[in-house]
Amino acid sequence: MNLRRPCVSSNPVFIGIYEALLPDPYITIDKYADEYRMLPKESSAEPGKYRSDRMPYLKEVMQWLSPQDSTQQVKIIKGTQIGATEVGNNVSLYYMDIVPAPQTMILPSETLAKKHSNKKLTPSLRVMPHIAKKITGGKTKDDIGGTFEKIYPGGSLNIGWAGSAISFRSDSSRIVILDDVDGFPLDVEGEGDPLDLGKKRADAFGSLKKVYINSTPTVKGRSNIEIEYEDSDQRRYYMPCPHCTPKDHEKQNKDNMVVFEDEHFRFEYDKYKYTLTSDVKFCCYHCGTLIEEKHKTWMMDQRNGARTIADNAGHPHKGLRIPSYYSPIGFLGWNEIFQEKLTAKKAMKRGDTRKMKTWVNTRDARPWQEDELKDIQMTEDALYARRETYKAEVPADVYILHAGVDTQDDRFEYEVVGYGKNGKTWGIERGVIVGDPSLPDTKIALDAVLLEKTYKHESGSIMKIHTKTVDYGGHRGKAVSDYTSKRYHRRVFAIKGAKQVDAPVVNKVPTKTKYKTKLFMVGVNAAKDDFFSRLILADGGDNYCHFPVTYDKTYFDQIVVEKQDDAGRWINPPGKRNESTDCRIYADCAKELSGIDVEKMPKPMFHIENASPKKRRRILSRR
Numbered sequence: 276m277n278l279r280r281p282c283v284s285s286n287p288v289f290i291g292i293y294e295a296l297l298p299d300p301y302i303t304i305d306k307y308a309d310e311y312r313m314l315p316k317e318s319s320a321e322p323g324k325y326r327s328d329r330m331p332y333l334k335e336v337m338q339w340l341s342p343q344d345s346t347q348q349v350k351i352i353k354g355t356q357i358g359a360t361e362v363g364n365n366v367s368l369y370y371m372d373i374v375p376a377p378q379t380m381i382l383p384s385e386t387l388a389k390k391h392s393n394k395k396l397t398p399s400l401r402v403m404p405h406i407a408k409k410i411t412g413g414k415t416k417d418d419i420g421g422t423f424e425k426i427y428p429g430g431s432l433n434i435g436w437a438g439s440a441i442s443f444r445s446d447s448s449r450i451v452i453l454d455d456v457d458g459f460p461l462d463v464e465g466e467g468d469p470l471d472l473g474k475k476r477a478d479a480f481g482s483l484k485k486v487y488i489n490s491t492p493t494v495k496g497r498s499n500i501e502i503e504y505e506d507s508d509q510r511r512y513y514m515p516c517p518h519c520t521p522k523d524h525e526k527q528n529k530d531n532m533v534v535f536e537d538e539h540f541r542f543e544y545d546k547y548k549y550t551l552t553s554d555v556k557f558c559c560y561h562c563g564t565l566i567e568e569k570h571k572t573w574m575m576d577q578r579n580g581a582r583t584i585a586d587n588a589g590h591p592h593k594g595l596r597i598p599s600y601y602s603p604i605g606f607l608g609w610n611e612i613f614q615e616k617l618t619a620k621k622a623m624k625r626g627d628t629r630k631m632k633t634w635v636n637t638r639d640a641r642p643w644q645e646d647e648l649k650d651i652q653m654t655e656d657a658l659y660a661r662r663e664t665y666k667a668e669v670p671a672d673v674y675i676l677h678a679g680v681d682t683q684d685d686r687f688e689y690e691v692v693g694y695g696k697n698g699k700t701w702g703i704e705r706g707v708i709v710g711d712p713s714l715p716d717t718k719i720a721l722d723a724v725l726l727e728k729t730y731k732h733e734s735g736s737i738m739k740i741h742t743k744t745v746d747y748g749g750h751r752g753k754a755v756s757d758y759t760s761k762r763y764h765r766r767v768f769a770i771k772g773a774k775q776v777d778a779p780v781v782n783k784v785p786t787k788t789k790y791k792t793k794l795f796m797v798g799v800n801a802a803k804d805d806f807f808s809r810l811i812l813a814d815g816g817d818n819y820c821h822f823p824v825t826y827d828k829t830y831f832d833q834i835v836v837e838k839q840d841d842a843g844r845w846i847n848p849p850g851k852r853n854e855s856t857d858c859r860i861y862a863d864c865a866k867e868l869s870g871i872d873v874e875k876m877p878k879p880m881f882h883i884e885n886a887s888p889k890k891r892r893r894i895l896s897r898r
């Protein structure tokens with residue numbers, strides 16, 4: 276599109292001179308931005324000259340908003356880091372400088388309006404002195420007009436916010452910029468929807484008006500920008516695949532070009548830790564080629580044919596959906612975006628959908644559906660439903676047993692857990708020993724489990740519990756101290772949860788209790804992170820947690836109850852019980868303290884009755 280006045284000569288030398296000499300009132304906003312727009316260092320990741328080729332998907336947006344184009348409303352549903360707000364500033368500066376016109380800019384709140392003016396617009400004017408000197412008013416020269424008003428010959432820019440009726444009462448504006456409209460309240464001081472009020476500001480200008488609306492979306496059905504985008508020609512930014520799209524621009528179309536959408540990205544990740552193990556690549560959905568992110572710049576370049584194409588052609592309003600995958604190289608990368616998605620996915624399986632909602636809104640530029648992916652969330656019912664009937668008390672793949680004991684004022688609670696290869700675990704027995712932990716009878720009953728009890732392995736052999744940990748917390752520290760110190764040589768250890776959120780699972784060097792007995796500090800938060808991330812695996816593969824049919828509903832209620840706060844700390848909600856989680860975590864700590872790496876065990880560790888230490892070693896080595 277060349278909207279400049281034609282030169283009478285076809286000689287390129289003359290055209291060059293003509294273009295250089297004549298001031299051009301017909302310049303479009305994208306070209307104006309490339310020519311004159313300076314980005315201030317206070318608010319820009321790339322200060323200095325604005326380059327529209329960094330975000331080429333916005334060139335057409337700026338053309339639609341230019342006076343040469345007949346479009347009256349432009350609506351952008353966007354991810355973060357794609358430059359849509361800066362387009363609003365380009366528009367605003369253009370209509371101060373080139374085609375002066377009255378303007379209104381509305382942000383969601385007073386704080387945001389103030390911040391936008393003081394941190395973005397005014398600093399932009401400071402680095403563009405030829406416009407700044409046209410602006411009158413302001414307390415000091417540095418203000419360049421006031422915070423909420425910039426008056427210039429031919430018009431003024433009023434900056435307001437969505438909650439204030441007064442923002443909508445100023446004179447009509449030819450240019451209306453409504454920024455981040457999903458942050459707008461439903462009603463302005465009883466006068467109606469601020470989005471509608473904002474649009475009405477421009478009505479007096481008829482076909483000359485320009486309304487620019489942008490936002491990241493929020494919840495489906497309640498998202499302003501979703502409704503606006505639906506009421507538009509619904510464009511997306513199509514690009515050539517470097518491998519299969521025809522090079523001839525005339526032959527390029529929707530059916531042989533590509534768009535960046537969530538489902539077309541490919542990557543490997545650790546299904547246990549939810550971390551990326553490969554770079555994210557884009558898979559061309561025509562030829563199947565995996566494309567590295569570094570080719571994004573070439574693909575988005577309009578010289579190679581990239582352009583917006585409408586899904587709802589013919590609608591008078593222009594709309595563009597632009598997710599963060601289009602963010603230019605050096606801004607927000609695909610690896611970062613999809614690692615965020617994995618982290619969100621992990622949180623979601625524990626029933627925490629906040630991170631995924633944010634990801635869908637701010638990266639994928641889609642409104643969130645409340646029932647999205649509900650079926651894969653980890654719930655007590657889903658875990659209860661996957662209980663198994665073991666062939667023996669201890670299944671064949673279990674190599675060693677450990678136990679964790681939680682101490683309460685009136686009882687001990689414990690879980691015996693079987694550990695196998697590749698991180699797999701089997702719940703074996705969950706039990707409660709009622710009685711004050713400081714009383715001899717309670718300790719004898721605990722001995723009967725931890726030291727004496729045998730479990731039948733599927734092979735027919737007998738197993739006993741290898742390492743046992745007992746919680747030192749609560750009011751029974753002395754009782755636990757007495758108990759574990761006398762059984763330390765039988766691998767019964769006192770443990771205590773470390774307060775730091777990032778403490779390691781176990782510190783293998785014991786400290787001392789105030790009763791001068793050995794105590795191991797354990798990183799309960801790290802241990803819970805580990806357990807909960809294994810708990811959500813549903814495929815029976817590596818790191819899977821097996822549960823027997825003997826476990827009741829209460830067990831599962833107690834292992835899904837905790838929620839992670841923003842600092843990453845697992846919190847047990849007030850009034851809820853979580854002993855099942857604690858017992859399991861303590862058993863996992865026992866496994867760490869045992870010093871035995873299951874992955875390296877040649878055979879399961881069976882118990883041989885009445886074998887002398889020497890003889891027992893020989894038997895074990897013969898197996």
Ligand SMILES: [Zn+2]
Pocket residue numbers: 516517518519520559560561562563564
């Ligand atoms: Zn291709």
